[in-house]
Amino acid sequence: MQSNLTPNASIPADYYWNQFGCSGANLAPKLTWEHAPKGTQSFAVTFYDKDAPTGSGFWHRVVYNIPSQINQLEGGVNGGILPVEAIEANTDLGKPGFFGPCPPKGREHRYVWTVHALDVAKLPIDANASPALVGFYLWQHRLAEANLTVLAGSK
Known part of the structure; x- marks a missing residue:
């Protein structure tokens, strides 16, 4: 996976x-991927805070049913424009969409962008699914994944 962000580095303030208490522009990075495994019928992209003080992390973006011929998300303000067929599931805020990092004061958090190559064209769930339910189906249908971890501290 390629991005305009640097792996394992702190992200610029505009991405917050x-x-x-954060004052960023809520930008999502451009993500590009290639070399999907044979049998890939669709993709999903997730953005997850591994270090959120919840006991189970925090989902900032969950997009699935991205057609297999698509190999990028453009990014941009509030996540940017998605392919028409893609479904943006609920985040841990209880609504669909994208929201950039805004960790509480304290240590830096690890945020992980993941592109999932899936063996089905469409996951058998609707747009109101929780991030945990989407994750359950991603686990069942994932052929491969690529990750990009970035760091964010309180701003």
């Missing part, structure tokens, strides 16, 4: 969310 603009709520909960």
